[in-house]
Amino acid sequence: xxxFQLLPLLLVMLLVATTLGAVLGRxxxxxxxxxxxxxxxxxxxxxxxxxxxxxxxxxxxxxxNEESKRDCCEWRGIECHNRTNRVTQLDLSFDNLxxxxxxxxxxxxxxRYLDLxxxxxxxxxxxxxxxxxxxxxxxxxxxxxxxxxxxxQLGNLSKLLYFDIFWNECYSENLDWIISLDSLEHLxxxxxxxxxxxxxxxxVSKLTSIxxxxxxDVALPEITLSLLPKINGSSPLAILDLSSNSYPSIMTLIRxxxxxxxxGLTSINLGGNNMAGPIPNxxxxxxxxxxxxxxxxxxxxxxxxxxxxxSSLTSxxxxxxxxxxxxxELIMNLSGPVQKKIKYLGLSxxxxxxxxxxxxxxxxLIHLQLERNQLSxxxxxxxxxxxxxxxxxxxxxxxxxxxxxLSFSSSLGFLHLDNNMFNGTLxxxxxxxxxxxxLDLxxxxxxxxxxxxxWYPTFQLxxxxxxxxxxxxxxxxxxxxxxxxxxxxxxxxxxxxxxxxWFVRISPRLIYLNASNNQMYGVSTLRxxxxxxxxxxxxxxxxxxxxxxxxxxxxxxxxxWGLLDLSDNLFSGQIPDCFANFQWLRFLNLANNHLSGEIxxxxxxxxxxxxxxxRNNSLLGGLPTSMRNCTGLEMIDVGDNRLTGKIxxxxxDSFPKLRVLILRSNAFYGSMPSNLCRLAKLQIxxxxxxxxxxxxxxxxxDFIAMTTYLSSDLFSNPWSELLVPSNFTxxxxxxxxxxxxxFMWKGKEVxxxxxxxxxxxxxxxxxxxxxxxxxxxxxxxxxxxxNISANNLIGHIPLDIGQLKSLxxxxxxxxxxxxxxxTSLGDLSHLGVLDLSYNNLSGRIPLNSQGLTFPESVxxxxxxxxxxxxxKSCPGDESYQDPNSRVGGxxxxxxxxSEDDSFITEEFYITLxxxxxxxxxxxxxxxxxxxxxxxxxxxxxxxxxxxxFVRIELNKARLERHFQNW
Ligand SMILES: *[C@@H]1O[C@H](CO)[C@@H](O)[C@H](O)[C@H]1NC(C)=O
Ligand SMILES: *[C@@H]1O[C@H](CO)[C@@H](O)[C@H](O)[C@H]1NC(C)=O
Ligand SMILES: *[C@@H]1O[C@H](CO)[C@@H](O)[C@H](O)[C@H]1NC(C)=O
Ligand SMILES: *[C@@H]1O[C@H](CO)[C@@H](O)[C@H](O)[C@H]1NC(C)=O
Numbered sequence: 001x002x003x004f005q006l007l008p009l010l011l012v013m014l015l016v017a018t019t020l021g022a023v024l025g026r027x028x029x030x031x032x033x034x035x036x037x038x039x040x041x042x043x044x045x046x047x048x049x050x051x052x053x054x055x056x057x058x059x060x061x062x063x064x065n066e067e068s069k070r071d072c073c074e075w076r077g078i079e080c081h082n083r084t085n086r087v088t089q090l091d092l093s094f095d096n097l098x099x100x101x102x103x104x105x106x107x108x109x110x111x112r113y114l115d116l117x118x119x120x121x122x123x124x125x126x127x128x129x130x131x132x133x134x135x136x137x138x139x140x141x142x143x144x145x146x147x148x149x150x151x152x153q154l155g156n157l158s159k160l161l162y163f164d165i166f167w168n169e170c171y172s173e174n175l176d177w178i179i180s181l182d183s184l185e186h187l188x189x190x191x192x193x194x195x196x197x198x199x200x201x202x203x204v205s206k207l208t209s210i211x212x213x214x215x216x217d218v219a220l221p222e223i224t225l226s227l228l229p230k231i232n233g234s235s236p237l238a239i240l241d242l243s244s245n246s247y248p249s250i251m252t253l254i255r256x257x258x259x260x261x262x263x264g265l266t267s268i269n270l271g272g273n274n275m276a277g278p279i280p281n282x283x284x285x286x287x288x289x290x291x292x293x294x295x296x297x298x299x300x301x302x303x304x305x306x307x308x309x310x311s312s313l314t315s316x317x318x319x320x321x322x323x324x325x326x327x328x329e330l331i332m333n334l335s336g337p338v339q340k341k342i343k344y345l346g347l348s349x350x351x352x353x354x355x356x357x358x359x360x361x362x363x364x365l366i367h368l369q370l371e372r373n374q375l376s377x378x379x380x381x382x383x384x385x386x387x388x389x390x391x392x393x394x395x396x397x398x399x400x401x402x403x404x405x406l407s408f409s410s411s412l413g414f415l416h417l418d419n420n421m422f423n424g425t426l427x428x429x430x431x432x433x434x435x436x437x438x439l440d441l442x443x444x445x446x447x448x449x450x451x452x453x454x455w456y457p458t459f460q461l462x463x464x465x466x467x468x469x470x471x472x473x474x475x476x477x478x479x480x481x482x483x484x485x486x487x488x489x490x491x492x493x494x495x496x497x498x499x500x501x502w503f504v505r506i507s508p509r510l511i512y513l514n515a516s517n518n519q520m521y522g523v524s525t526l527r528x529x530x531x532x533x534x535x536x537x538x539x540x541x542x543x544x545x546x547x548x549x550x551x552x553x554x555x556x557x558x559x560x561w562g563l564l565d566l567s568d569n570l571f572s573g574q575i576p577d578c579f580a581n582f583q584w585l586r587f588l589n590l591a592n593n594h595l596s597g598e599i600x601x602x603x604x605x606x607x608x609x610x611x612x613x614x615r616n617n618s619l620l621g622g623l624p625t626s627m628r629n630c631t632g633l634e635m636i637d638v639g640d641n642r643l644t645g646k647i648x649x650x651x652x653d654s655f656p657k658l659r660v661l662i663l664r665s666n667a668f669y670g671s672m673p674s675n676l677c678r679l680a681k682l683q684i685x686x687x688x689x690x691x692x693x694x695x696x697x698x699x700x701x702d703f704i705a706m707t708t709y710l711s712s713d714l715f716s717n718p719w720s721e722l723l724v725p726s727n728f729t730x731x732x733x734x735x736x737x738x739x740x741x742x743f744m745w746k747g748k749e750v751x752x753x754x755x756x757x758x759x760x761x762x763x764x765x766x767x768x769x770x771x772x773x774x775x776x777x778x779x780x781x782x783x784x785x786x787n788i789s790a791n792n793l794i795g796h797i798p799l800d801i802g803q804l805k806s807l808x809x810x811x812x813x814x815x816x817x818x819x820x821x822x823t824s825l826g827d828l829s830h831l832g833v834l835d836l837s838y839n840n841l842s843g844r845i846p847l848n849s850q851g852l853t854f855p856e857s858v859x860x861x862x863x864x865x866x867x868x869x870x871x872k873s874c875p876g877d878e879s880y881q882d883p884n885s886r887v888g889g890x891x892x893x894x895x896x897x898s899e900d901d902s903f904i905t906e907e908f909y910i911t912l913x914x915x916x917x918x919x920x921x922x923x924x925x926x927x928x929x930x931x932x933x934x935x936x937x938x939x940x941x942x943x944x945x946x947x948x949f950v951r952i953e954l955n956k957a958r959l960e961r962h963f964q965n966w
Contacts, residue, residue, distance in 0.1 A: 037071055037080055037085040038070075038073045038085060039087075042072060042086065042107060043072040046072050046075065046078070047063065049104055049105060052102040053098065053099040054098040054099050055095070056098070059076065060075075060077075060095065060097075063075050073087070077089075077091040078090060079113075086110035087111060089111070090108065090113070091115040092115065092116050093119075094118040094119075096118075096120070098120040098122060100121065100122070101116070101124075103127075106129055106133070110135055111135060112137045112138065113136070114130070114133065114136055114139050115140040116141055116144050119144050120145045121144050121146055123145055123169070124147065124148075125149065126146045126150060126151055126168075127151070129153075130154065131151055131154050131155070131156045132153070134157060134159070137160060138161060139160060139163050139164070140164045141168065142166040142168070143166060144168060145168065146168040146169070147168065147169045147170065148169075149171055150170050150172045150177075150192065152176075154177060155176070155178065158180055158183065160181050160183060162184075162185065163184060163186065165190075165192060166188045166190040166191060167190065168191065170191075171193035171196075173196040174196075174197055175194070175197045176199065176203060178206075179203050179206045179207075182207070184207055184210055185212065186210075187212070187213050187214065189218055190214045190215070190217055190218065193219055194218040194221070195219035197221065198221050198223075201253075201256070205229045205231065208234070208235050209235065209236070210235045210236070210237050211239065212237075213237060213240050213241070214239075214241040215241065215245070216241045216242065217244035220247050222247065225249075228252070231259055234262035235260060235261060236261070236262060237257065237260060237261035238263055239267040240257055240267065240269070242269065243270060243271040243272045244271065244272035244273075245272065245273055250270050251275070254270060255282065258282075264288045265289065266288050266290045267291035267292075271296050272295065274297060274298060275294060276297065276299075276300070278300050278301040281306070283306075283307075287311055288312050289310055291313075291314065292313065292315070293318075294318050295317050295319045296319070296321065297320075297322065298322045299322050299323060302325060302330055302333065303330055303334065307336075308334050308335050308338050309336045309337060309338070310338050311337040311338065311341060312341065313342060314344065314364075315342070315345075316344070316345055318347055318350070319346050319347065319349045319369065320348070320349040321350060322350065323347060323350035323352055324352070324353075325353070326352070327347075327353065327373070328354050328357040329354075330352065334362075335361075340362075340363055342365060343364050344367040346369040347373070348371040348393065353375065354375065355375070355377040356399070358380070358382070359383055359384060360386060362386065363386070363387070365386050365388060366389060366391065367389075368386075370393065371393045371394065371396050372395070372396040374397065375394070375397040375398065376397065376398040377400060377401070378399065378402065379404040381404075381405050383404070384406055386408065387409065388409075388411060389409040389411065390411050390412060391412075391414040392409075393414070394416065394420065395420070395440070396418070396420070397420055398420065398421060399417075401422065402422065402425075403417060403422050403426055403447070405429070407429045407432055407433075410433065410434070411435050413436060413438070414436075414438045416438070417440065417441055418442040418444065419442070422441070422446070423446035423447055425447075425449075426441070426449045428451070430457070431455065431456070431459065432458055434458035434459055436459035437462045437463065438462060439459075440463070440465040441465070441466055441469050442466060442467035443468045444468070444469055447470060448470045448471075448472070449470065449471055451478045453477040456478070460481075460483060461482050461485055462486045462487070462509075464479065464482065464487070464490075465487070465489045466489065466490050467490070467514070468491070470494055473496045476490065477500070482506065483507050484507055484509055485506060486507070486509045486510060488506075488514065489514040490515050491516040491542070494519070496518065496521070497520060498520065499515060499524070499546075500524050510539070511540065512540045513540065515542065515546070516545045516546065516565065517544070519547055520546040520548055521548060521549065539562050539563070540561070540563040540564075540565075541563070543565070544567040545569070546568075550572075551573035551574075552571050552593075553576050555578050556578035561584070561585060562586055562587070563587040564588055564589070565589040566589065566590055567589040567593070572593065572594040572595065574598075575599065575619075577600035577602045578602060579600065579605050585609055586608050587610065587611045588606070588611070589613040590613065590614050591613040591614060591616055591637065593616075594617065596617070596620065598621035599614065599619055599621065599624055600624070601624050602626070603630070604624065604626025604628065607631075607632070608632060609630045609632060610635070611633075611635045612630070612635065612637070613637045614641065615638060615742060616742075617640075618642055619642065620642050620643065620644070621643065622643060622648070623651075625648070625650070631655060632657060634660070634681075635659060636658065636661050637662040637742070638663060639662045639663060639665050640664065640665045643666040643668065644667040645668065646668065646669065646670035647663065647673055647676070647692070649675055651679070652678040652679055653678060656679075657681055658682055659682060660683065660684040661684065661685050661687075662684065662742070663686065663690065664687065664689055664743065665688070665690070666689075666690055667690060667691060668692060669690070671692065671694025672692060672694065673697075676697065677697055677699035677702035679703065680704040680705065682705060684743065684759055684760070685703070685761070686743050687767065688744065688765040689765070690766075690767055693768040695771035696769055696773065696793075698774045699776065700777050701779035703780060706760045706783055707780055708782050743763065744765075746832070760780070761785040762780070762787070764788045765787045765791070765811065766790045766791075769791040769793055771793065772794060772796075773793060773795060773812075773817075778798050778801055778803045781804055781806065782806055783804055783806060784809065785807070785810075786804065786807060786809070786811070787809070788815070789813040793812075794816045794818070797812060797817055797822055797825075798822070799822045799824060800822075801822050802823075803824070805828065805829075805830070806830065807831055808830050808833070811833070812835065812836050813838055813861075814837070814838045815839050817836075817839040817840065819842070821836065821841055821859075822846075826847065835857075835858055836858055836859055836862065837861045838861035839862050840862065841865050842865060845859060854869070855869060856869045
């Protein structure tokens with residue numbers, strides 16, 4: 001009894017003591033400098049270490065010489081020994097540091113714990129001297145941008161318990177060095193290239209303390225059955241990851257490891273090894289198995305019945321595993337003890353069909369992923385009665401009916417129901433999900449998401465994606481309650497209202513706002529409200545494709561946005577000279593509006609600009625000289641304006657990265673400056689429909705990018721800082737639309753989006769060019785389109801024109817070209833449209849190798865031409881050609897009419913048999929959709945939120961480097 005009475009008193013005393021302690025502690029920090037624990041030598045060493053690092057986020061601000069900060073044991077990331085005061089721990093993980101590791105690290109002899117993970121050591125090798133820190137027990141170098149061999153010296157760290165170098169670009173050709181790490185309990189070599197380390201299993205078999213082994217994505221060399229090492233001692237191995245090795249007989253390995261483990265494996269990851277055939281009985285008796293990943297396999301026969309009895313299984317991941325048939329039947333095979341046990345079930349990207357079964361019997365389920373299957377029908381009430389559910393993804397199926405009732409899942413944080421056919425009206429009950437962070441209902445075209453302005457949901461979302469849902473006419477003002485939101489997409493939702501000023505500063509964390517493709521007609525109080533609060537430099541505002549008729553003077557109040565898209569509206573008036581605020585802007589799109597006046601001088605302040613779209617306005621004047629400052633430009637599209645003046649000769653010297661230059665349909669005059677040819681990366685040059693005179697520069701072959709078949713989709717990624725971690729797919733097409741261009745293709749204006757990076761095109765048509773066609777043009781073998789029609793060109797068509805093997809569109813019409821039609825034209829087997837009409841060509845029209853030719857219209861207006869298909873036989877021909885008989889090639893011109901922007905596809909290049917590079921997005925895509933990445937994304941989002949962005953930023957540099965190495 002006494003104890004119970006004392007308890008409250010004790011608690012109060014404790015509280016007073018701690019508060020007092022805290023107060024005293026704080027004051028003593030300022031006044032009392034006498035009790036400095038850390039050794040001077042070690043303090044200096046730490047400052048040396050800091051000196052070699054760039055600390056952009058000031059994570060190491062406590063590491064300082066200031067009097068009040070003298071005790072290095074108090075510094076961030078440092079721990080000292082209680083008695084000796086030696087530094088025993090150095091933890092710089094997730095500090096976003098960049099630079100080198102100083103050798104002063106060696107002064108810290110007593111270091112037991114070293115964590116350098118999630119920083120950027122700039123592709124440097126792992127320092128060998130780390131191998132001298134022989135007291136180390138914990139060494140984490142994960143995702144730190146190290147490169148090269150893992151130093152064998154690390155084998156000297158005989159006390160090491162934990163070693164992780166996950167996600168660097170390292171390799172090891174021989175794993176002998178790990179044998180001496182005989183205390184090692186945790187080893188992750190993930191993403192290290194071990195393809196030459198044929199002794200890897202022999203070495204691993206010596207790790208008798210190992211509990212957790214991660215050899216995912218290491219290109220494991222295959223070991224033949226007879227050479228598998230004998231198992232002498234055993235180990236307490238419990239967690240094994242062999243995923244992403246494309247290892248041919250992965251089951252052989254797993255059998256070996258299962259014998260090696262004395263305790264039994266609890267976690268097995270075999271995903272990404274293309275495991276084929278039925279799931280073997282091997283797992284049948286693994287009653288301690290908790291985690292199993294068989295993703296990216298070619299499983300036949302589905303999930304065996306015995307899985308229902310795996311009574312410890314909490315996590316089963318089988319995405320992209322060729323699971324087919326009725327989902328209900330699959331679920332039946334999981335009935336048994338596992339039903340109550342399983343928490344994570346991942347079955348996305350399979351071919352499961354049928355209706356959604358009652359999942360409520362899986363009462364422990366936390367995480368359910370079924371995206372990209374063929375599930376259909378509506379989800380019955382009660383079928384998702386899952387009390388613990390946190391993550392639900394049913395995206396990209398064929399579900400219909402109302403959004404399922406989730407009111408029972410009060411912990412739900414992530415809801416991805418996009419790309420289905422849900423219909424009806426989203427009810428208010430969704431607002432009771434107070435933990436919801438991500439809500440994606442996009443691409444449910446019949447789903448109404450309409451709430452009154454007074455609706456006050458209990459959640460605070462980070463991501464709200466309602467693209468292509470029905471939001472109704474009025475702006476969804478309830479969104480104003482979302483004070484922490486980072487990404488909003490309400491594009492294409494039928495809103496026909498004024499864009500409220502508060503929208504763009506709704507939350508201090510906003511980095512992505514897309515309200516494009518609606519019928520919004522005005523903006524309210526956009527003046528000083530357009531400042532994003534976020535410091536991320538890729539903050540995006542997209543209100544394109546609306547009907548906003550306002551002036552763009554509000555740009556003068558805009559600052560710090562990274563991407564601004566106001567295109568396809570009714571904006572009018574002059575562009576204000578206010579770009580001085582736009583140092584961070586990388587993408588500016590004002591195309592397809594009614595803007596007038598000159599391009600302002602301050603455009604030159606946008607030093608980060610890569611894509612500039614001003615087409616189809618009424619802009620006057622010339623290109624301002626200040627534009628030379630925008631040296632990072634990769635695309636300039638000022639077509640369809642009233643610009644005039646000469647094409648400035650500084651263009652050739654100012655934009656080393658320029659890939660697309662479109663000056664079409666303006667009033668530029670004078671001759672083409674010859675240093676235009678210095679734009680070695682240029683792949684689209686369109687100066688058509690101007691008043692350009694003079695000759696075509698002889699240096700055309702200096703357009704290096706056009707002289708190669710190789711292509712890449714690479715434009716700088718303006719989004720590298722704001723990738724959305726949880727479910728990236730929705731914004732992929734959107735990103736691409738930033739990188740689109742308009743140009744004339746076979747007589748029709750097309751908007752190119754999908755494979756712009758692959759288009760190589762020259763269009764000089766409709767000018768007053770004189771002289772001949774420079775012979776260098778036939779060096780531009782990458783060209784898919786060449787149009788020089790409607791000029792005053794003379795001379796012959798180059799005889800070797802047939803070298804332009806990729807050409808799909810060739811127009812030389814309406815010039816004064818003479819001579820014959822070169823036979824080599826017949827080599828252009830991909831030519832869809834050819835036009836040589838209205839010149840002075842003469843002689844017999846050659847047949848191609850199949851004995852075919854193009855239709856008559858290709859050749860008309862050339863008095864001297866004769867032979868098929870013209871209604872005119874050549875001198876010496878015996879028979880008269882029937883004018884109506886079309887010979888071959890007749891369907892090719894029609895092709896032009898049905899073309900869309902998909903004609904240049906990867907397949908196109910592949911059918912050409914040419915080199916082809918997918919490019920940045922390809923790589924990024926692969927990595928994003930790679931299982932590991934997704935998994936870590938999710939994990940991080942759930943735990944450390946913002947760091948995801950930081951991490952992406954770091955890796956961007958690496959990805960780009962990777963690309964450049966190709
Ligand atoms: C050192 O301090 C830590 C926590 O501050 C404590 O847990 C540990 O027992 C101490 N060790 C010694 C030897 O005093
Ligand atoms: C997938 O499974 C089906 C039937 O279970 C089988 O016919 C097919 O070959 C498997 N593999 C792939 C890649 O579809
Ligand atoms: C939803 O779609 C289903 C079938 O596709 C249809 O029967 C039902 O009437 C629709 N409901 C609403 C509210 O539109
Ligand atoms: C362009 O750069 C020059 C030199 O760096 C600078 O003096 C000038 O102010 C810049 N122009 C603009 C418009 O920013």
